[in-house]
Amino acid sequence: MKFSDMIKNVAIYLRKSRGEEATVLEKHRRELVEFCKKHEWAYVEYAEVGTSDSIDERPQMLRLLRDVKNEDYDAVIVMDYDRTGRGSAGDRERIQEVFAMSQTLLITCDDNRVIDFTNDIDLAMAEFQGLFARQEYRTIKKRLSRGKRLGAKLGFWTNGIPPFPYQYNPETKKLKVREENLSIYRFMIESYLKGMPFHKISWELNRMKVPSPKGLFWQDNTVRRIIYDETHLGRIIYGKTEGSYSKKKKGKKFRNKPYEEWIIVENCHPAVKTIEEHEKIMSLAKRKKKIPKTGTSSVHPLSGLIKCAVCEHRMSFVRDNNGDLRIRSCRHTDPYGNICRNQGGDPDVIMQVISKELKEYEQKLLCNINSNNDREIAYLEEKILQVQKAVKKIQGKISRIYESYEDGIYTKEVFLRQREKAEKDLGALHSEISNLKMQQKNIESMDPQERLERVRRVLNHLDEELSTQQYNQLLNTVIDNVLWKREGNQIEVEINFLQDTNEATFHS
Ligand SMILES: [Zn+2]
Numbered sequence: 001m002k003f004s005d006m007i008k009n010v011a012i013y014l015r016k017s018r019g020e021e022a023t024v025l026e027k028h029r030r031e032l033v034e035f036c037k038k039h040e041w042a043y044v045e046y047a048e049v050g051t052s053d054s055i056d057e058r059p060q061m062l063r064l065l066r067d068v069k070n071e072d073y074d075a076v077i078v079m080d081y082d083r084t085g086r087g088s089a090g091d092r093e094r095i096q097e098v099f100a101m102s103q104t105l106l107i108t109c110d111d112n113r114v115i116d117f118t119n120d121i122d123l124a125m126a127e128f129q130g131l132f133a134r135q136e137y138r139t140i141k142k143r144l145s146r147g148k149r150l151g152a153k154l155g156f157w158t159n160g161i162p163p164f165p166y167q168y169n170p171e172t173k174k175l176k177v178r179e180e181n182l183s184i185y186r187f188m189i190e191s192y193l194k195g196m197p198f199h200k201i202s203w204e205l206n207r208m209k210v211p212s213p214k215g216l217f218w219q220d221n222t223v224r225r226i227i228y229d230e231t232h233l234g235r236i237i238y239g240k241t242e243g244s245y246s247k248k249k250k251g252k253k254f255r256n257k258p259y260e261e262w263i264i265v266e267n268c269h270p271a272v273k274t275i276e277e278h279e280k281i282m283s284l285a286k287r288k289k290k291i292p293k294t295g296t297s298s299v300h301p302l303s304g305l306i307k308c309a310v311c312e313h314r315m316s317f318v319r320d321n322n323g324d325l326r327i328r329s330c331r332h333t334d335p336y337g338n339i340c341r342n343q344g345g346d347p348d349v350i351m352q353v354i355s356k357e358l359k360e361y362e363q364k365l366l367c368n369i370n371s372n373n374d375r376e377i378a379y380l381e382e383k384i385l386q387v388q389k390a391v392k393k394i395q396g397k398i399s400r401i402y403e404s405y406e407d408g409i410y411t412k413e414v415f416l417r418q419r420e421k422a423e424k425d426l427g428a429l430h431s432e433i434s435n436l437k438m439q440q441k442n443i444e445s446m447d448p449q450e451r452l453e454r455v456r457r458v459l460n461h462l463d464e465e466l467s468t469q470q471y472n473q474l475l476n477t478v479i480d481n482v483l484w485k486r487e488g489n490q491i492e493v494e495i496n497f498l499q500d501t502n503e504a505t506f507h508s
Contacts, residue, residue: 007074009155009265010041010107013064015048015083028079033266035077035109042155042236042268043077055091065095068104075105081113155268157236163229164213165272175231175269182272184210188227189273193280198223203337217335228285233278234271238263300325301471302347302482308332309485309492311340318344327484343486350482353493357438358459358478361497364439365452380440387433394426434494441497451498454478 012032016025025047036043044067046060055061061084068076076099078084084095084106099106100117107114156173165181168174184205191201202218212218230237299317306315308330318328329344401422405415458478483494 005039007039007041007105009073010036010043011064011067011073011076012036012043012045013048013061013076013078013083014046015058015060016051017082018051020051032077032079032109036267040267041075041077042265044073044263044265053091054088055094065098068102069098071102071104073104075107075114077107077109080108080110081106081115155236155265157269161213163231164226166231166269177270177272184208185226185232185272188223189277189281192227192284193277198227199333200337203333203335206335207337219335227281230278232271232273233275234267234269236265236268238265299468299472300347301468301475302350303472305472305475305479305482306347306350306484307481308340308342309483309494310342313340315342315344315484317347342484343488345484345486345491349491350484350493350495354475354479354482354495357495358455360435361438362452362455362459365455377440380436384433384436384440387429387436391426391429391433394422394429398422398426430492438497451478 012029014025014028014032016022016028029045029047033043046064048058048060050058052058055065064076067073084092096117098104103118105114105116157168157175162168162175165178165185166175167178169176188201188205191204192198196204198220201223202220205212205218205223210218212222226232303317304314306327307313308315311330311332311334313330313332315330316328317325320326325347327344327347330340330342332340334340398419401410401415401418404410404418405412410418454477458474461474478498480496480498483492483496485492
């Protein structure tokens, strides 16, 4: 085993000397990063802003010494020995002592020197790999393989499920790229950089039949998380938070730590995006405008009860120009990017249907109490089948009416009259079916008496002055959901009453 392979985790210390230009620091950073990458060392960066020689005026050196004392690293990498400081003899001694006590090596990049302060050894790297004294080699090897306290953790993946396209390698305890997913990840990054929004990327992935990390459809949030993730830079960030959520545990309370206290370990695993790409992604993210939410409340007695009859998603409310609440058109998008086009409309239509159906419902509940259930259910089933056949017949009739018009057999006037009549018949049949189904449900339910009371309570309250909230709660005690469909002037409303009376309670 090569000496450099025994080193796992290092710190990079960067500092420019007085009189040097700022570009020097950047040049050194590049060289040190290259050096670490060449040896496959995970590294944490400490970059000094000032040029002071005195340790106490160098905050990053103080931080580094604290962490080295903590035995966080196998070695510290500097450009040349002078970078640690040409300060007083006292300062130099202090540095040497901390390195010796923690058994941390100092490695200089410009001449490949490895300095071991415990033995005053100062030898070229080449010698370690070749003719180095056997005894010394063994001592250092033993020490390094024992691992450092925190160093044993640095560079290892301990953050749970690895982000796409990585997978966990239990042998190295690190992440590796799942090769078959790399091109998909690159597609995501490149599409975003070309200006494609997250949701469109998710549609594309679903169209490509790529399973999401959870094996389901991709969603914009998943795509966003992956594209923003810094893990893909080869980086692991430790110490973003500290303490515990648990109230039972004593000790530190949970808090998010400030950025300066994070430990960013680079070169932990192969990077799949460049730092330039990441910076561009972040600047694109900042440019995204946030749409402010309107202050006016949009609560309606039917809030949360209306479902789109086309895609079965909940429909919400929106205020029109007059300030009235309307059902918002359904714009739900399926995972392939197809948008539901069910139109919104005036919720008063539903309120009228509800008040009418509630009265009928009350009557039916009354009738059904004490009725012979089994025979009744069989009868209703038969009846529903008959009506469904009649529906099919009328649907056939309607298409023939259209054909006759298109073939020129009907004049426009005849066509309109015929169509109106047929559609009226069809509507009647549909409402008959829903009535029959409702009767069936009533019979099948457990406690018609209890539900009858609820329905009556709603009916009694309907004309009273109630707050929207109370109204909404009241309707929730009897209605499960309302299916809504609208195409131009054609509106279909289906009220589904609650079957389980225990689900909702009304607090007035
Ligand atoms: Zn819909």
